[in-house]
Amino acid sequence: RGLSSPALSSPCPGGPPAFSFDIDGVLIRGKHVLPEALEAVKKLTTADGRWRYPVVFMTNGGGVCEERKAAQLSGWLGVQVAPSQVILAHTPMRDLAPQLAAAPVLVSGRGDVLAVARRYGLGRALHTRQLGRAMPAATPFSAYPPPAPKAEAAEAAVAAPAAAGPGVGAGVGPVPASAASAAPPGPAAAPAAGPGPEPNITAAAAAAQFAEPCPVVHQGLATEQAPIHTVLVMTDPDDWYRDAQLICDVLSGGGVPARSPAAAAAAGAAPVRLVFSNPDLLWANEFPKNRFGQGAFAHMVLSLYSRLTGGGRPPHVTFYGKPNPQPYRLAERLLLAQARELGLELPEAPPGALPFSAIYGVGDNPAADVRGANQAGAPWVSVLVRTGVFQGPGPNCDIDTARIAVDDVAAGVEAALHHT
Numbered sequence: 001r002g003l004s005s006p007a008l009s010s011p012c013p014g015g016p017p018a019f020s021f022d023i024d025g026v027l028i029r030g031k032h033v034l035p036e037a038l039e040a041v042k043k044l045t046t047a048d049g050r051w052r053y054p055v056v057f058m059t060n061g062g063g064v065c066e067e068r069k070a071a072q073l074s075g076w077l078g079v080q081v082a083p084s085q086v087i088l089a090h091t092p093m094r095d096l097a098p099q100l101a102a103a104p105v106l107v108s109g110r111g112d113v114l115a116v117a118r119r120y121g122l123g124r125a126l127h128t129r130q131l132g133r134a135m136p137a138a139t140p141f142s143a144y145p146p147p148a149p150k151a152e153a154a155e156a157a158v159a160a161p162a163a164a165g166p167g168v169g170a171g172v173g174p175v176p177a178s179a180a181s182a183a184p185p186g187p188a189a190a191p192a193a194g195p196g197p198e199p200n201i202t203a204a205a206a207a208a209q210f211a212e213p214c215p216v217v218h219q220g221l222a223t224e225q226a227p228i229h230t231v232l233v234m235t236d237p238d239d240w241y242r243d244a245q246l247i248c249d250v251l252s253g254g255g256v257p258a259r260s261p262a263a264a265a266a267a268g269a270a271p272v273r274l275v276f277s278n279p280d281l282l283w284a285n286e287f288p289k290n291r292f293g294q295g296a297f298a299h300m301v302l303s304l305y306s307r308l309t310g311g312g313r314p315p316h317v318t319f320y321g322k323p324n325p326q327p328y329r330l331a332e333r334l335l336l337a338q339a340r341e342l343g344l345e346l347p348e349a350p351p352g353a354l355p356f357s358a359i360y361g362v363g364d365n366p367a368a369d370v371r372g373a374n375q376a377g378a379p380w381v382s383v384l385v386r387t388g389v390f391q392g393p394g395p396n397c398d399i400d401t402a403r404i405a406v407d408d409v410a411a412g413v414e415a416a417l418h419h420t
């Protein structure tokens with residue numbers, strides 16, 4: 001279980017505390033920074049604005065690269081946040097890159113997830129909007145720009161480097177030069193007016209993606225030579241209908257560049273893998289009632305797939321994102337590195353244990369943040385705030401499991417700094 005496990009990592013009493021802050025419903029509500037967030041930061045920084053303890057920001061949101069989210073958090077909170085302090089829903093997917101770098105991967109999600117995937121090293125990623133545009137009859141209720149006039153299309157083809165040679169097959173070609181060296185995704189996204197979910201990519205960025213050749217499709221028909229290997233839902237989709245339709249097509253095979261589970265078995269290939277980055281059924285923005293999150297989209301896809309296949313479930317479905325362990329193991333690595341960079345006095349900890357008196361996991365969603373910290377085991381301590389999803393005991397929202405329950409993030413930091 002990575003660096004820490006309940007058996008090994010009992011809290012190190014002499015160690016420093018560390019903090020992991022959720023974002024939506026804890027630091028911001030929709031487009032508003034919560035005033036208690038600024039108070040909490042003050043308690044955790046020195047007079048000249050340096051962090052006193054290791055701190056990460058762990059969100060089930062995303063759609064941008066870690067550098068851009070760090071810059072946003074620095075602006076919202078008035079303190080320097082480094083990219084290595086940011087864990088987005090899709091950040092742990094970076095570990096998949098070595099095995100997926102050469103495979104056609106279909107990515108779904110708002111924001112500039114295609115550029116993020118390419119920066120993670122997924123050189124043959126294509127976005128659902130590109131697949132939809134290449135075969136518009138597959139999603140008749142979604143809107144696509146008209147095909148570029150021949151000349152423009154020829155120009156676009158020239159702009160994208162030729163396939164890397166005979167070994168490439170008809171899979172999604174190498175990353176177009178423009179994309180490979182893409183600056184951190186962010187300029188392509190509409191400038192975020194302030195806090196809140198990442199705006200979708202700008203029309204210009206979408207147009208550039210539509211102009212890229214989609215080599216897994218030829219004249220609206222799938223080419224089977226390099227079928228899609230994995231589907232990564234990196235953030236909440238920008239078109240639930242289009243993505244539910246295309247993901248179900250890819251998972252069940254036929255008509256799109258993907259093999260059905262049976263055809264994959266017959267070809268001795270693995271069935272398509274489906275990975276969701278965030279299981280949140282609900283999340284909190286400025287609307288008074290909680291909103292559907294990516295977990296609701298996952299429910300939609302899996303129940304449609306079940307209806308399509310007479311009760312079947314895709315052979316490989318994985319969920320990342322809180323409360324699952326991947327972000328917690330990554331947070332432990334990042335917090336330990338920060339403790340060393342800060343030069344903190346770290347006690348001798350048993351091998352594999354973490355030298356912290358506690359890692360306070362502060363969040364607003366019992367089903368994600370409280371359950372995740374509790375499941376992560378010592379030295380994690382769950383801290384539930386009442387400024388987001390949690391609106392009182394009830395299904396999916398039981399306060400009893402939180403180790404510490406407070407009104408807001410400033411009270412949570414206060415409680416943690418006096419917690420024994």
Ligand code: G3P
Pocket residue numbers: 022023024025058059060061062197236278280282283284293294365
């Ligand atoms: O889309 C983001 C939402 O699901 C929750 O975000 O920051 O509360 O983990 P957060």
Ligand code: MG
Pocket residue numbers: 022023024025026283284363364365388
């Ligand atoms: Mg939250």
